[in-house]
Amino acid sequence: MHSTPGPLPPLNAVRAFEAAARLGSFTRAAQELSMTQAAISYQIKQLEQRLGVMLFQRLPRKIVLTRDGERLAPAILDAFSGLRTAFAQALSRAHNELAITSLPTIASNWLVPRLGGFHLAHAEVAVRLDTSITLADLQQGEFDVAIRSGRGDWPGHTAHFLLPSLITPLMSPRLRDAAGGLKSPADLLKLARIGRPRWWQQWFEENGVDVAETALRASLDLGIEQYEITAAIAGQGVAISSPLFFRAELESGQLVQPFAHVARDSKDYWLVYATTRAKSHAITAFRTWLLREARAEVPAD
Amino acid sequence: MHSTPGPLPPLNAVRAFEAAARLGSFTRAAQELSMTQAAISYQIKQLEQRLGVMLFQRLPRKIVLTRDGERLAPAILDAFSGLRTAFAQALSRAHNELAITSLPTIASNWLVPRLGGFHLAHAEVAVRLDTSITLADLQQGEFDVAIRSGRGDWPGHTAHFLLPSLITPLMSPRLRDAAGGLKSPADLLKLARIGRPRWWQQWFEENGVDVAETALRASLDLGIEQYEITAAIAGQGVAISSPLFFRAELESGQLVQPFAHVARDSKDYWLVYATTRAKSHAITAFRTWLLREARAEVPAD
DNA sequence: CCGACGTATAAAATCAGCTTATGCATTCGA
DNA sequence: TCGAATGCATAAGCTGATTTTATACGTCGG
Structure with missing residues (x-):
């Protein structure tokens, strides 16, 4: 009696529909999505065939949503708007949070007394500091940056020299x-x-x-x-x-x-983070600030 | 200061994330999406690289959303839920509406007196009848079915013989x-x-x-x-x-x-609809009912 | 009447995404 | 304690969906 929800239509086709419905034009949708008009036309046709319903009425120099298209569009636009803000917000938050894991010695005796300065310079970044001797895995996402001692050669990570040991x-x-x-x-x-x-x-x-x-x-x-x-x-x-x-x-x-x-000691102190995350705002801000602090510490180096 | 929203990440990757976050497992997500576990793993990794953020923490025999994943998941689930219901509803409505375009003669003298019977048999289908001599384009989506006179050869359309002229x-x-x-x-x-x-x-x-x-x-x-x-x-x-x-x-x-x-006359009356829409519930129901009515009309044919 | 505009379509190129196959670490059962 | 089962990662290779290119068509505007 009631058919199962079934899988969603091809999402790329849905995205094309969203843009075309919002912009009222295949050509403009193509521009927004950095594709050609032909690709949009193709995708919309795919979607229409999949749904078994015409979504746009093709008029000479424009397109108009059909009754079914009109019915579908608002919810699709909503959903995509939700997706966009979700990613934007999540990323903005992710890029404005900094979880530091540090060796206890350098943390309490060098980093902590200076962290206030970082907060003043970058109030938008929320800082969380974890001090422990265990080597946290930066790839796992629990921490954004680490202050480690070693030789600066951690595969998959970017390391900046901080201080000599x-x-x-x-x-x-x-x-x-x-x-x-x-x-x-x-x-x-x-x-x-x-x-x-x-x-x-x-x-x-x-x-x-x-x-x-x-x-x-x-x-x-x-x-x-x-x-x-x-x-x-x-x-x-x-x-x-x-x-x-x-x-x-x-x-x-x-x-x-x-x-x-x-x-x-041969093991210096380094600022380390996963190379894949190098572009994060919090990380770049912290790196810039921290390296300057370190350079001020040992100017002769 | 404020970066532009930017394009969405690859939607197939987002879909994989949605399923994995909802089901808490790459393997089960793969099952639901009819893909392999490897494909899910690949897509999630793509998404993580694109966002520059780990979304799942890979533990020995399970995965756990990271802080960032946890932050992202609810909105993504919402958006997808919205998409699913949007398509389901739009299709259900589309499949339960029947817009008929008919020649005036057969409409008023043969079809209309019988339409009540169709409504009794299929109360779920909302019927709209348009009578005009102009030949509406069934491909344009304005009408679902037409009753036309002709020879039954309309390319791209399915035609069922109704009555002789x-x-x-x-x-x-x-x-x-x-x-x-x-x-x-x-x-x-x-x-x-x-x-x-x-x-x-x-x-x-x-x-x-x-x-x-x-x-x-x-x-x-x-x-x-x-x-x-x-x-x-x-x-x-x-x-x-x-x-x-x-x-x-x-x-x-x-x-x-x-x-x-x-x-x-060489031009008989036919029930016609776009072949691509043959599976629509309203159309199949109407076809079945209408052909039976027509056969009852000219049993000797 | 001509050029600009917006869409459709066919053919050809590409590449993202999928599968297969395999490895690894852990958990579970006996 | 050991072997089987479970769940994810990774590499390599393929395939077909998607995109582009090129072209045609119909209309609007001047």
Whole structure:
């Protein structure tokens, strides 16, 4: 009694009908859709044959909707208008949201203090920041950009160099004074060391200090540099970390850098995003702003 | 500042998204659209690349809409739902309307008295009847079916034989009596003749009466048979028309058929409709009903 | 009466979209 | 714990729908 809804007619034909009905002309519809008039004519005919109903009355120099066409047009126009605004809105929102995933250290010690400036410059962009050590998949769409450490070679992604990963011992001035004169890097071996053994090894090696691995293993590795620096400030040992990230503590005198030598880890910090999304407004705005901030940070680089 | 709406993404990709979002599965979407899962996957990827946004999060054995997908889906589902009902309704209405264009004679004297029966049998079909001598173009969609006289050969159209075009003199009994004994067809030459000269000529010839063309030209040609019959009933002359169409007048005695011979014009009456629309419910219902009525009319044919 | 305009149509070219075949990761069942 | 089943991704290749090109037709306007 009641036939099933059945599949929709070919959608390209429907689009041609929509444009022709709205513009009242095959020629103009063709222009709008960047096609030829012949293509519109063909598509409309296809649709009419499929529906078994004439949609336009072909008059000498114009077309007029038939009774059936007139009946169909409003709903089709509505639907297409809905589609257009849906895509426009969704994209505009998508392009004005920025989900950042960042390593905790650079996030709390470098990014967060500056993010306010980005918001001032781009109030239209809503920012969401996620800090975690796990490597989020930028292709999955959960995050728009990441701040990662590495070598900048992530296939399918675009990476911009941000900051070098600098490492140098940092300690509380009280500990330094208590340790007496720290004349050479080797003197640090007497103190408790906090932070990644690999970094300590690299720094010592670059200073000509040969260290037994066992000695390095004895260091306190808390995993999160923020904690390590907190421990260092408390005088519990010497941390090894980036002077860039703890400039505030250095300037306020909570921390001191006992030796001038700064080593550089091979893994720098990069801004990364999926190459397919490079055109997103939020991403381009953030990239421009962030790279300028980074360049201001290490102008000598 | 505000980018133009821009063209819609490829609609086939949008359709794939709609189905996948609604069904929550590429595989099921493929089933619904009678395609393969690979095709859905391809289309969704196309759409995502076009939009520069991931729409689904691919999890091991399922997919989940991303934030952006979730944002897009409701409006897309709405729009497609609108399209579906629009087509369904328009088609249902189109298939339940019947616009008939008919020659006036057969319309008023044969079709109209029977149309009530069609309406009883098919109350769902709304009927509109247009009577005119002009030959409406069935391809233009203004009319669904036509009742035409001719030979049944209209390219692009399907034609069903309805009734023969019969012609025989008809007159009022009073005129017949006044004319005295009408023994042979030639006696009619003495009376005023009403109707198409060509028909008179044919009928006379088939009865072996040789008539000068001039005599035939003198007949009264009113163009519309209804008028001619009215004139005949008033006793103003002898009309030549179809006994089928004026059976009521013959039975009531208003008209008489003075001679048994009935000529047959080469142009019969046909039910005609555009072949492309043969599947329309209204048309098929009307065809079935009308052919049965016509067969009941001339069972001997 | 001629040129411009808007549509229809035929033939030929193209390319988007589909299928087939396969791989991979996970879940489920035993 | 293992194998089968499930669901999505990907590559390669084909096909036919769609588009363009070229042309014709009918009307309107000057």
